[in-house]
Amino acid sequence: MAQTESAEKSGTRAEMREETERAILDAAEVVFAEAGFGGATMQAIADACGLPKANLHYYFASKEKLYRRVVERIFMIWLEAADSFDTEAEPEIALRRYIARKMLLSRDYRSGSKVWANEVMHGAPIIQDYLETTLQTWTETRVAVIRRWIAEGRIAAIEPKWLLYMIWATTQHYADFAHQVETLNHGPLSDAQWQDATETVCGIVLRGIGLDPGTPR
Amino acid sequence: MAQTESAEKSGTRAEMREETERAILDAAEVVFAEAGFGGATMQAIADACGLPKANLHYYFASKEKLYRRVVERIFMIWLEAADSFDTEAEPEIALRRYIARKMLLSRDYRSGSKVWANEVMHGAPIIQDYLETTLQTWTETRVAVIRRWIAEGRIAAIEPKWLLYMIWATTQHYADFAHQVETLNHGPLSDAQWQDATETVCGIVLRGIGLDPGTPR
């Protein structure tokens, strides 16, 4: 009974294992986001996905290994979104698309963003290597692109890193500080507000580096 | 011996108590910032300020009470800085001064900023009331000022809240994500970099809302 209890029509062995792992990862992501690594308990994660605690340890050897998988998954999603920063496109297009994508991520992957923020804030003990390799490389390529734009006189002469940090910080703020944002807003942001916020961020950033934001949409 | 061991020339009873409390709060701020509430241990805080763990409980009844005091202290510092958003001044001046002040805070009170970020990210269980009262009020007054600027045609018509979030997020990024920033920078930011980052943020924000950043300094 127990094994076929899940609502999904039981697929192959491997499929079911994957499903269970994903359910645990989803639950873990939320719990880690709400309580931090230290504050989260395996029991809480187990409760959140309706499994006995011992089951978690069957799928993930330790709390730390589970946490690492959660963080890695977030990073992959982030990386995927990062590709929307098209190095070939016009600056207006590339930046606008990238900012919009990151705002979407903040809305749809709030917990993931929080876990990532937590991890970095505490000195990135688990994913330091990612920072030094993948993130470093990605950043350098985009910095190079921005420098080229500057050299071509298309945008104002600013240090590219400060611009990237501004975009990262602002977009992630809507996930990491969602509670504060929603408190000040007396409730969750509406679709219109998300759209307006995105457009405002795009507008300030583009105009801020000397571009014409043009007509949105 | 123990009581007079502190380097300070022992003052009055009340002074010494205050000194000890501040030493504990300082240590707690760092430990909470590095490990989060759940990950921090009273023992680690005790070690960080060179006191026996039992002493902490003499000055602060519980871990949670100590944490609350740490967060409250941060909030007070934040509020003080918030006053540099002069509602009487010209938009360029008010915003420039406010951003610069917040950047300084990020540099000098990194741990405090992290603790605050942690608290809000985890749903502000301790300081929800501050968000709903003091922060709400402060925000509303500044939003009103920005709306006035817009009505007077001095800055572009944008939702003031999105602008404030952008400033908060960007400036705090340099504290909360200091580890990531420093990794990508291959070391701590120099004074010149701090200055350049501040100037860049001011420039993008001001230009972004249709103002002339003018000549810095």
Added chain:
DNA sequence: AGAGACCTTGACTGGTTGGTCAGGTCTGCT
């Protein structure tokens, strides 16, 4: 149908943590 791999789970354990407390020390006051 039967064997063997795979999965599930309640009960348990060793270690850690927040918090307590009794007994001691020091300070300021009379």
Added chain:
DNA sequence: AGCAGACCTGACCAACCAGTCAAGGTCTCT
């Protein structure tokens, strides 16, 4: 000097938590 009250601290405890385990259940393949 002597006393009262503030301060200090090592040792202790109950609660909790990550991780283990053995016994039993289920699925797949032949």
